[in-house]
Amino acid sequence: MGDVMLLFGNSEKPDPEQVAQIRAWVAKLLPVPEDGFVMVKQMECPEDGCPPVETIIAVLCNHAGPKQWKLPKPLRDVTRGDIEDLCSSPGDWTPQEWRCPD
Numbered sequence: 001m002g003d004v005m006l007l008f009g010n011s012e013k014p015d016p017e018q019v020a021q022i023r024a025w026v027a028k029l030l031p032v033p034e035d036g037f038v039m040v041k042q043m044e045c046p047e048d049g050c051p052p053v054e055t056i057i058a059v060l061c062n063h064a065g066p067k068q069w070k071l072p073k074p075l076r077d078v079t080r081g082d083i084e085d086l087c088s089s090p091g092d093w094t095p096q097e098w099r100c101p102d
Contacts, residue, residue, distance in 0.1 A: 014042050014075045022075070025083040026057060036061040042075040057086070 023038040032038060039058045045051060051072035058068040069086050071078055 014040075018076055018078070022055075022057065022078055022083070025080050026059070029080075029083050029087055030059065032059055033061050040075065057083075 019040050022040045026032065026038045026040075037060045039056075039060060041056045041058075043054050043056055045054050053074045055071040055073060055075045055078050056068060057071070058066045060066045071082055073082075
């Protein structure tokens with residue numbers, strides 16, 4: 001399992017309670033479909049101009065492509081306000097418009 005962690009660049013094991021809290025905020029603040037799944041992952045970013053650690057949030061469902069956001073901070077620093085900001089970011093996905101097709 002350690003090799004998998006290194007392959008994806010995780011240097012710190014995420015706190016399961018923090019992951020669950022972020023998933024709950026996303027599910028409450030964004031219209032996650034019934035068949036949807038909220039994924040929260042912390043990744044190191046080796047690319048130039050990229051923050052050293054990002055939190056990636058994705059909403060996946062069976063009938064549509066994923067919706068994904070990146071926050072330029074470690075998972076432990078993500079707040080409810082960060083998730084609220086995802087809802088109102090200009091030019092980004094408008095939460096009320098996205099639904100998994102039936």
